[in-house]
Amino acid sequence: MRALTWHGKHDVRVETVDDPEIVNPRDAIIRITSTAICGSDLHLYDGYIPTMKAGDILGHEFMGEVVETGPGSTLKKGQRVVVPFTISCGSCFHCGKHQYSACDNGLPADNQDIAQAIYGQPMAGLFGYSHMTGGYAGGQAEYVRVPFSDVGPIVVPDGVDDDKVLFLSDILPTGWMAAENAQIEPGDTVAVWGCGPVGLFAVQSAFLMGAERVIAIDHFPHRLELARRFGAETINYEESKTYEALMEMTGGIGPDACIDAVGLEAHGFFADNVWDQIKVATFMGTDRAHSIRQAILACRKGGRVSMPAVYGGFVDKFPLGAFMEKGLTLKTGQTHVQHYMPGLLNAIMEDKIDTTFLISHRLPLEQAAEGYRMFHDRQNEVTKIVLKRGMQPARDA
Amino acid sequence: MSDDAPLTTAKQDDAAAQAADSLVEAKGDDLIGKTVTIDRPREELYAFWRDVGNLPLFLENVVAVEPLDDRRSRWVVKAPAGSTVEWVSAITEDRPGETIAWASEEGADVPNSGRVDFRDAPGGRGCWVTATILYDPPGGFIGKAIAKMFQREPAIQARRDLRRFKQLMETGEIATSARNRREYEEEGT
Numbered sequence: 001m002r003a004l005t006w007h008g009k010h011d012v013r014v015e016t017v018d019d020p021e022i023v024n025p026r027d028a029i030i031r032i033t034s035t036a037i038c039g040s041d042l043h044l045y046d047g048y049i050p051t052m053k054a055g056d057i058l059g060h061e062f063m064g065e066v067v068e069t070g071p072g073s074t075l076k077k078g079q080r081v082v083v084p085f086t087i088s089c090g091s092c093f094h095c096g097k098h099q100y101s102a103c104d105n106g107l108p109a110d111n112q113d114i115a116q117a118i119y120g121q122p123m124a125g126l127f128g129y130s131h132m133t134g135g136y137a138g139g140q141a142e143y144v145r146v147p148f149s150d151v152g153p154i155v156v157p158d159g160v161d162d163d164k165v166l167f168l169s170d171i172l173p174t175g176w177m178a179a180e181n182a183q184i185e186p187g188d189t190v191a192v193w194g195c196g197p198v199g200l201f202a203v204q205s206a207f208l209m210g211a212e213r214v215i216a217i218d219h220f221p222h223r224l225e226l227a228r229r230f231g232a233e234t235i236n237y238e239e240s241k242t243y244e245a246l247m248e249m250t251g252g253i254g255p256d257a258c259i260d261a262v263g264l265e266a267h268g269f270f271a272d273n274v275w276d277q278i279k280v281a282t283f284m285g286t287d288r289a290h291s292i293r294q295a296i297l298a299c300r301k302g303g304r305v306s307m308p309a310v311y312g313g314f315v316d317k318f319p320l321g322a323f324m325e326k327g328l329t330l331k332t333g334q335t336h337v338q339h340y341m342p343g344l345l346n347a348i349m350e351d352k353i354d355t356t357f358l359i360s361h362r363l364p365l366e367q368a369a370e371g372y373r374m375f376h377d378r379q380n381e382v383t384k385i386v387l388k389r390g391m392q393p394a395r396d397a
Numbered sequence: 398m399s400d401d402a403p404l405t406t407a408k409q410d411d412a413a414a415q416a417a418d419s420l421v422e423a424k425g426d427d428l429i430g431k432t433v434t435i436d437r438p439r440e441e442l443y444a445f446w447r448d449v450g451n452l453p454l455f456l457e458n459v460v461a462v463e464p465l466d467d468r469r470s471r472w473v474v475k476a477p478a479g480s481t482v483e484w485v486s487a488i489t490e491d492r493p494g495e496t497i498a499w500a501s502e503e504g505a506d507v508p509n510s511g512r513v514d515f516r517d518a519p520g521g522r523g524c525w526v527t528a529t530i531l532y533d534p535p536g537g538f539i540g541k542a543i544a545k546m547f548q549r550e551p552a553i554q555a556r557r558d559l560r561r562f563k564q565l566m567e568t569g570e571i572a573t574s575a576r577n578r579r580e581y582e583e584e585g586t
Contacts, residue, residue: 021577024570072569089568093436093522108572109560113553125572135574145576148568 003057003141004368004387009047010376012058012369020137020145025072028149030083034162035062035139037368037375037385038170039196040310044129045372051114051131060085060127061169062139063162064389066153074150081153083146084337085170087125087136090151100124101334106148107134123334140368140387154341157349163356164348166386167197172355173340175201175261178308179209181331182257189213191246191255191298192232193291195223197358197384198308199261203232204353206259215249217242220380226357246298254300260309262291296322307332358384364391405430405529429530429552433559436523437566439515440494445566446513447497455561455571458554469502482506508533526562528555 003017020029038061043049063082066075075081088095088103095103103124107115112122114132125147128138137144146153156165175198182190190206192199195218206214207230216227217235224234235245246255295305296319305328323330347353360383363371371385435442445451449462449470460473460481468488476482484505490498490512498512511530518525564571575581 018577018579023573023575023578023581026568026570087572089564089572091436091567091569093434096436105564105568105572108574109557109564111574112560113557125574134572137574137576147572 001142002365003137004059004365005054006044006052006056006058007054010045012045012372014366014368017055017057017141020143022068022070023145024147025070026148026150027070028066028073028075028146028153029068030062030064030081030139030144030146030153031067031389032062032064032139032142032144032365033080033389034064034166035059035141035365035387036166036169037061037140037371037387040129041372042376045376049130053131053135056128056130056135057137057141058128059138059140060129061166061171062127062144063156063166063169064139064144066149067143069149072150075153075155079155080158081155082165082168082341083127083139083144083153084168084173084341085127086152086334086337087127087134087147088151088338089148090338095151095338098336098339100336100338111135140365142365142389152338154345156345160349161356162388163359163386165345165355167201167355167358168337168341168344168348170335170337171197172201172344172353173337174198174308174335175203176205176340176344177333177335178202178259178261178306179205179211181304181306181308181333182206182259183304183329183331184209184211184257186210187212188256189215189250190257190259191215191217191295192227192259192261193217193295194261194309195220195227196261199259200226200230200358201353201355202259202261202308203227203230206257207231208347208352211257215246215255222380223383226383229357230354242294243298250300254298254303256300257304257306258295258299259306260291260295262309293317293319296326296328299326299328301326303328305330308335310334359386361385362391363387364393365389367393403430403432403527429532429555430528431552431556431559432525432527433556433563434518434522434524435526435563435566439517439524442524442526442562442566443494443497443515446515446562447491447493455565456558457561474507484509526559528559530555 001019002014004012005015006012022029041058044052044058066077066079066081069075086101087106088100089105092104101124106125107122111131111134115122125134125136127136179202184190184206188211190211192202192214195216203214203216214232215235216224216232217237218224219236219238224236228234235242292307299305348355360381363385365387368387375382375385449464452462453459458475460475463471465471469485471483471485473481473483485502486499487502488497488499490496494515496512496514500510501508509532514527516525561571573581575584
């Protein structure tokens with residue numbers, strides 16, 4: 001089959017590789033019809049994520065058609081499914097509590113050591129995201145092996161366009177959980193740092209959960225425009241002072257809930273040295289850790305801070321004093337995708353949530369490497385690239 | 398000891414001697430031990446482990462365990478360079494649903510003994526499975542080869558093996574990132 005493989009910094013290629021097969025009883029093989037490039041894939045592309053190996057297949061946002069099932073799978077050939085980016089067993093204590101991203105059994109036993117050393121306990125597996133998260137082949141390919149296919153993938157009705165449901169795989173549940181973690185109450189003003197896909201879905205979700213106002217913060221004009229389309233007010237932090245603006249826009253109170261959707265934009269595991277490398281290598285380094293500090297300072301007394309943004313290692317100068325004195329609540333975590341999929345599929349079917357607005361470019365899988373370059377170099381207008389099977393190459397992509 | 402922490406977490410190095418006191422017949426001086434919580438009834442876990450032919454399913458370095466009689470079994474274990482070593486192990490303590498203890502018989506390439514305890518986990522979370530293993534780092538010619546495997550990081554090996562046991566019992570399979578059967582076979586070698 002053809003697949004997008006990683007070979008090093010800024011070196012990804014579409015190559016012919018061995019087809020996947022059923023290995024374990026609960027596996028299914030999915031023929032991919034649509035797969036997206038995630039902002040966190042750019043960290044692999046930039047070479048920031050350790051434990052990558054040449055030839056690794058990337059991609060953790062994908063959907064397709066079931067073509068083969070193991071004896072323990074509940075899926076049927078021909079069904080269309082969206083696959084969660086987290087690989088969770090559905091049978092352990094944590095899955096039982098719907099804390100799917102904390103699954104005990106999603107990672108191969110040998111791959112659990114690094115996570116245990118860094119975090120104290122191992123986490124769930126992830127598709128296409130280095131060997132620390134399991135070394136599972138991803139979905140930017142023609143086919144993928146999906147473990148625990150009886151608990152992960154959600155079946156979508158025929159006739160619904162891929163583009164409407166694809167983001168159930170990651171960014172929509174992640175934005176929704178971010179808003180849920182903000183414990184929004186009617187009348188609340190919610191501030192959202194970062195208008196990437198997760199931030200934009202958090203904006204929509206916050207309104208659906210009863211927020212009276214949402215203030216979106218970014219520096220890309222096009223992304224702020226998208227947030228405005230959903231009713232958010234905006235702050236461009238290159239033009240305005242964020243803390244001062246938030247205080248003035250809330251009458252000196254501060255937002256009731258703050259959502260940091262900036263972070264490192266990665267699903268991955270960042271060791272300290274990697275974090276330092278980013279700080280040194282990019283002028284963004286300090287700004288990025290800044291968002292969580294700013295959220296804590298701006299948040300009103302007794303308010304809530306939600307952090308969908310991924311922080312893998314340590315953050316310097318965390319304002320613990322402000323956090324304690326103001327009595328804030330912080331909720332965070334990798335997304336429990338499987339928990340949110342059914343409800344969000346319903347919301348999509350009832351047109352309560354718009355997902356397709358995000359897609360700025362569609363490309364054939366064969367042009368995936370070009371897609372990475374575009375996404376990397378043109379973040380203002382390239383909000384989301386979806387790779388399509390069998391699509392004819394476009395000349396002006 | 399003035400606390401309730403397990404001996405295997407002790408900072409001082411006479412823990413092995415104390416752990417040996419808990420074994421009917423202790424063999425070996427190096428101690429490793431790990432506990433894992435498995436969300437299954439302890440009777441079921443005990444029964445699966447007691448059927449010693451199952452053990453190679455999740456003990457990575459064990460090629461085969463052949464029952465000789467009700468208490469004794471012959472173990473074939475991977476050694477470096479594609480070779481194997483063998484020994485006969487005898488169960489020294491057997492309390493259904495609670496404990497299995499064993500010791501290798503005379504002539505073992507790697508003298509070893511240990512116990513596996515099955516206890517109800519608090520809060521209805523299934524079972525705590527604790528493996529305590531004593532072994533003698535092998536000497537001599539064969540020993541040198543075997544040492545490479547056994548001394549690498551036996552505690553890590555034990556932890557990984559217990560994770561595989563947990564995966565098998567909780568999910569019915571052992572997680573693998575192998576993309577196809579060829580990769581899966583290569584992982585096992």
